[in-house]
Amino acid sequence: MRVLPCGDAAVLLDCEDALEARRWHAALRDHAPTLGANTVLLRGRPDQLRALISSTEVTDVDDVRGREVAVEVVYDGPDLADVARHCGLDVDEVVRRHTASPWTVGFAGFAPGFAYLTGGDPGLEVPRLDRPRPRVEAGSVGLAGAFSGIYPRSSPGGWQxxxxxxxxLWDLGREDPALLRLGDVVRFVAVDR
Known part of the structure; x- marks a missing residue:
């Protein structure tokens, strides 16, 4: 891991991978860290933060694992056949691999309730669309790079x-509005309805 300065009021932990970033985020949770894909941002005086980092014991992976959440999916997306072709698979195998792998909420962003899911089958890595769609319906399940995600509301988007x-995914009537929280394990379940 590299510790990089971010101006005079923050440092960025540039981690080896998403798991290491989650471990550091959990270990430093009392200091309001911001988690990215492979990074953790800490605000404060860089000299004090460097001392804090060097004296902190990184959290074990079991300590950052959240709840297990099952999400039912109808696999009929407009890009499903293209994803299958890109991956050299048939459509049924894409669905099988997407549902067979446990996905972990690595970090959140883009829109309230949107979780970047990591750790899926590496055979499902696909590029973003060349041209984002002006409107993606709420509940759409997509792939982009090594991530899977679910659009919590209608918005533009470039995922397949x-x-x-x-x-x-986002309900202000719940105590915690976000269905998926950092560290939660998501298991997709194929359904017909």
Whole structure:
């Protein structure tokens, strides 16, 4: 891991991978860290933060694992056949691999309730669309790079869409509005409805 200065009021931990970033984020949670794909941002005086980092014991992976959440998906997305072709698979094998792998909420962003899911089958890595769609429906399940994600509301988007779900990803009526939280393990379940 590299510790990089971010101006005079922050440092960025540039981690080896998403798991190491989650471990550091958990270990430093009392200091309001911001988690990225492979990074952790800490605000404060860089000299004090460097001392804090050197005296901190990194959290074990079991300590950053959250709940297990099952998400039902109808696999009928407009890009499913293209994803299969890109990956050298048939459509049924894309669905099998997407549902067979446990995905972990690595970090959140883009929109309230949007979780970047990591750790899926590496055979499903696909590029973003060349041209983002002006509108992606809420509940659309997509792939982009090594990530999977679910659009919590209608918005523009450039991910390759493979299915859809009715899971309420963001609900202000819940104590915690986000269905998926950092460290949660998501298991996709194929359904016909």
């Amino acid at each position: 869409l493979i299915g859809r779900t009715d899971a309420p």
